[in-house]
Amino acid sequence: MAIKLSNRIQLIKPSPTLAISNKATEMKNAGLDVVNFGVGEPDFNTPDYIKQAAHKAIDDNFTRYTANAGIPELRKAICAKLERDNGLKYEPKQILVSPGAKASILDVLMAVCDAHDQVIIPVPYWVSYPYQVKLAEADPVYLTTYQEDGFRVKADALDKCIKENPTAKVLILNSPSNPTGTVYTKKELEEIAEVCLKHDILVISDEIYERLVYDDSKHYSIAAVSPEMQEHTVIVNGVSKAYAMTGWRLGYAAGPANIISYAGRMQEHATSCVNSITQKACVVALNDEDASIEEMRQEFDKRRNFLYTELVKNPHLSCFKPEGAFYIFPNISWYIKNNNMGIRNTDEFCSQLLERHHVALVSGGAFGTEGFVRFSYANSMENLTKGAQRFAAFLQELREAK
Numbered sequence: 001m002a003i004k005l006s007n008r009i010q011l012i013k014p015s016p017t018l019a020i021s022n023k024a025t026e027m028k029n030a031g032l033d034v035v036n037f038g039v040g041e042p043d044f045n046t047p048d049y050i051k052q053a054a055h056k057a058i059d060d061n062f063t064r065y066t067a068n069a070g071i072p073e074l075r076k077a078i079c080a081k082l083e084r085d086n087g088l089k090y091e092p093k094q095i096l097v098s099p100g101a102k103a104s105i106l107d108v109l110m111a112v113c114d115a116h117d118q119v120i121i122p123v124p125y126w127v128s129y130p131y132q133v134k135l136a137e138a139d140p141v142y143l144t145t146y147q148e149d150g151f152r153v154k155a156d157a158l159d160k161c162i163k164e165n166p167t168a169k170v171l172i173l174n175s176p177s178n179p180t181g182t183v184y185t186k187k188e189l190e191e192i193a194e195v196c197l198k199h200d201i202l203v204i205s206d207e208i209y210e211r212l213v214y215d216d217s218k219h220y221s222i223a224a225v226s227p228e229m230q231e232h233t234v235i236v237n238g239v240s241k242a243y244a245m246t247g248w249r250l251g252y253a254a255g256p257a258n259i260i261s262y263a264g265r266m267q268e269h270a271t272s273c274v275n276s277i278t279q280k281a282c283v284v285a286l287n288d289e290d291a292s293i294e295e296m297r298q299e300f301d302k303r304r305n306f307l308y309t310e311l312v313k314n315p316h317l318s319c320f321k322p323e324g325a326f327y328i329f330p331n332i333s334w335y336i337k338n339n340n341m342g343i344r345n346t347d348e349f350c351s352q353l354l355e356r357h358h359v360a361l362v363s364g365g366a367f368g369t370e371g372f373v374r375f376s377y378a379n380s381m382e383n384l385t386k387g388a389q390r391f392a393a394f395l396q397e398l399r400e401a402k
């Protein structure tokens with residue numbers, strides 16, 4: 001007799017970003033020249049100064065369980081970082097170190113949500129938020145944002161959304177954003193904070209792309225709006241993106257001691273501490289940063305400018321110029337509505353592009369937004385050039401198909 005799966009797990013679908021990557025890898029393994037824009041991770045190696053710290057931790061036999069919430073020197077290094085970069089004071093007991101920012105978000109949701117509490121998720125969203133909310137047995141409430149507003153949550157729309165959803169308790173805010181590259185200004189965050197304070201909403205502020213901002217954009221944490229807002233915010237951040245450490249698995253949450261302590265209980269019985277060697281390496285990553293981190297940012301910036309310029313050359317395509325992170329999210333809805341190749345939706349657009357031109361993108365549907373596709377420009381200039389040409393050739397085919 002087959003064991004019936006839980007209702008909870010049946011709400012969870014496989015990650016769409018991984019699905020497209022797997023298909024692209026399959027094609028690559030079959031010998032095809034695929035350009036994969038699907039992956040959300042830096043293509044750089046972890047900087048040497050960080051790797052050396054990890055070697056040292058192994059040589060020093062720093063290989064046992066650590067404190068569940070993270071080794072004291074790492075929690076101190078995170079407090080120092082929050083003060084240095086964000087002007088925020090935290091004590092180590094307000095920091096939970098987790099195996100990735102992804103885990104931090106789930107721990108916090110588990111600590112604050114009861115069944116059917118509502119969690120507001122701006123759309124387009126990062127793929128994992130809705131599933132994490134459902135795992136916590138809470139209900140996602142989707143708040144649409146628009147390309148013409150730079151995909152920004154507007155304070156009045158948020159206010160209306162909260163009034164319409166009386167059990168709303170949490171807002172998940174992501175700046176710089178995946179998939180749009182939106183970076184909120186201080187003023188916009190002040191306006192959002194005012195609404196959250198009025199309605200007593202907790203903000204989970206996902207700042208994992210903090211270091212990757214371009215042109216005049218500056219990263220600002222909503223927690224820095226006021227001491228009261230700091231009490232209504234859990235900052236989530238980590239080392240995956242800025243330090244090219246995706247496989248090391250370390251993120252953290254910083255927030256009110258009570259929430260952090262209970263999120264830590266969740267972690268204690270789910271995964272326990274982060275790998276001890278990674279923790280030692282991260283102390284050095286944060287405290288002794290060298291020039292390699294800024295060099296990676298500058299390289300991403302170059303690629304962003306290149307890809308944006310190439311994409312907007314295509315007729316009938318419009319695009320918000322990303323201000324941060326390493327994604328670009330063009331609007332291809334004209335091509336869905338006006339093609340004679342039988343493409344009816346964005347998923348079909350992406351699978352035709354992959355099959356015919358060997359370019360992997362993630363369909364906007366994965367982020368809750370039809371008519372858009374996501375490119376990750378964490379890829380070599382050579383691949384960006386090749387991929388942009390193939391993409392343009394596909395659009396031309398769609399325009400010309402009779």
Ligand SMILES: Cc1ncc(COP(=O)(O)O)c(C=O)c1O
Binds near residue numbers: 099100103
């Ligand atoms: C918006 C956002 N938050 C969190 C994460 C997870 O980061 P981590 O590798 O620290 O789990 C990602 C990774 O893709 C992301 O894009």
